[in-house]
Amino acid sequence: MPQTERTYTEILALLAxxxxxxxxxxxxxxxxxSMMGGYAGLxxxxxxxxxxxGVGATPVLIGVYDVVTGQxxxxxxxGAEASLATSVVKPGVDGFYxxxxxxxxxxxxxxxxxxxxxxxxGNPTDLDFExxxxxxxxxxxxxxxxxxxxxxxxxxIDVRVSITPGTADVTFTACGLSIKRSx
Numbered sequence: 001m002p003q004t005e006r007t008y009t010e011i012l013a014l015l016a017x018x019x020x021x022x023x024x025x026x027x028x029x030x031x032x033x034s035m036m037g038g039y040a041g042l043x044x045x046x047x048x049x050x051x052x053x054g055v056g057a058t059p060v061l062i063g064v065y066d067v068v069t070g071q072x073x074x075x076x077x078x079g080a081e082a083s084l085a086t087s088v089v090k091p092g093v094d095g096f097y098x099x100x101x102x103x104x105x106x107x108x109x110x111x112x113x114x115x116x117x118x119x120x121x122g123n124p125t126d127l128d129f130e131x132x133x134x135x136x137x138x139x140x141x142x143x144x145x146x147x148x149x150x151x152x153x154x155x156x157i158d159v160r161v162s163i164t165p166g167t168a169d170v171t172f173t174a175c176g177l178s179i180k181r182s183x
Contacts, residue, residue: 007093038080038097040089041069041178049106049171056167059117059124059160062103063087064172080179088156089179096148096183099127101159103175104141107133109168116142119158120151141174148182 015023042065044050050064068082079092091097099118107114111134118127129144151157159177161170 007095038092038095039178039180040071040080040082040091041176042082042084042087042089043067043069043176044172044174046174049173050175051169051171052161053169054167055161055163055170057162057164059115059119059162061087062116062159062161062172062175062177064175065177069176069178080181086156086158087177088158089177090154090156091151091179091181092153093181094152095150095181097151097179098145098147098182099149099157100143100145100178101176102141102143104139104173105175106138106171106173107136107163107168108170109163109166110134110136112136112163112166112168114139114142114170115162115164116144117160117162118144118146119160120155122156136168138173149179151179 015027044064045066048066052060065084065087068084071079071081080090081092082089101116101118103116113130113132115128115130118125127144127146129142131142133139157179
């Protein structure tokens, strides 16, 4: 039977005082599932390169993920989920989530600023990272994280890339996106 990830208030109600012996084994499993926290992740398969052509100033969805690394929805009825079809991760419960993103890429142009920004429900957030690339070619990697990103159940989180000035092709050689409930 799947577990249900519960809020702190719901857990307190489940485990009030047990003077009448009403705490069930399922209640205990739900508490353990809630303590683990919801998580979901997407990564690019090893050895795969995925180009995105003609990236410019308008942010473009990074849709290069090939593998769902895990999703607590498989265990908890309200767990977080990851979608390869839409390149998003979604929390199943309101709360604070650790957000992590990494990417390694090749750039076809010189003297470009490459910006990565997290989006929530299609809107830009303040989670972003910029890197200036003077001489095109392979870039070792970039990452951004936030340890207490406030999310509501069902929020769609994705990451997009933009380049200024002009345009360039971005070929991702490694990429990953994940969330994990932390509070």
